[in-house]
Amino acid sequence: MTDPLPPIQSDLPIKQVLRPDGTLDEPLPQELEPLLQAYQQGQMTLESLMQAVQDRLGHLPDRWMRHVAVQAGMTRLQLQRWITLHPEWRTHPPGRHVIRVCRAESCTDEGSARIMAGLEQWLHLEADHTTADGKLSLETVYCLGHCEGAAVVALDDVIHHQMDVDQTLARVKCWLREIEGKEEPTA
Numbered sequence: 001m002t003d004p005l006p007p008i009q010s011d012l013p014i015k016q017v018l019r020p021d022g023t024l025d026e027p028l029p030q031e032l033e034p035l036l037q038a039y040q041q042g043q044m045t046l047e048s049l050m051q052a053v054q055d056r057l058g059h060l061p062d063r064w065m066r067h068v069a070v071q072a073g074m075t076r077l078q079l080q081r082w083i084t085l086h087p088e089w090r091t092h093p094p095g096r097h098v099i100r101v102c103r104a105e106s107c108t109d110e111g112s113a114r115i116m117a118g119l120e121q122w123l124h125l126e127a128d129h130t131t132a133d134g135k136l137s138l139e140t141v142y143c144l145g146h147c148e149g150a151a152v153v154a155l156d157d158v159i160h161h162q163m164d165v166d167q168t169l170a171r172v173k174c175w176l177r178e179i180e181g182k183e184e185p186t187a
């Protein structure tokens with residue numbers, strides 16, 4: 001289903017969010033309401049609701065997921081478990097740049113576990129975490145739709161086919177140099 005709703009703007013008026021016990025607590029962007037209504041009216045599945053929120057906010061903020069859980073008739077814990085079954089969804093904001101390593105079957109068969117381990121070691125960054133300065137996230141994904149090119153690694157939006165550990169590290173080093181050249185120096 002195509003989604004005609006505009007992106008959420010963070011400076012728009014806010015409403016209150018339900019706590020799991022039904023009391024009101026934290027602010028909710030008003031623009032989330034049409035999504036929740038569409039879900040309540042059966043026009044969206046829970047999965048498409050989550051995708052729409054992530055498309056707008058970049059991740060699924062925990063405080064708003066409580067409200068979604070109430071609407072979905074689930075406990076917060078049930079919803080959290082459900083979210084973890086979808087590794088493409090983020091519960092925290094991503095870094096400004098993202099390395100994604102495919103761990104679905106074709107890429108795993110071609111050594112993507114070794115690629116991820118090599119990146120973790122070289123970057124000193126655990127899979128599915130972001131550096132403290134928010135610059136870089138290292139993410140596991142399950143199929144990027146390029147299975148014929150396994151093993152597949154994405155550096156931001158650029159897909160790299162037939163990677164092994166050495167090729168991946170060489171490309172990542174190059175890519176990081178390019179990024180550092182483009183980023184504003186921090187004060």
Ligand code: FES
Nearest residue numbers: 102104107144147
């Ligand atoms: S299995 Fe890795 S891109 Fe599909």
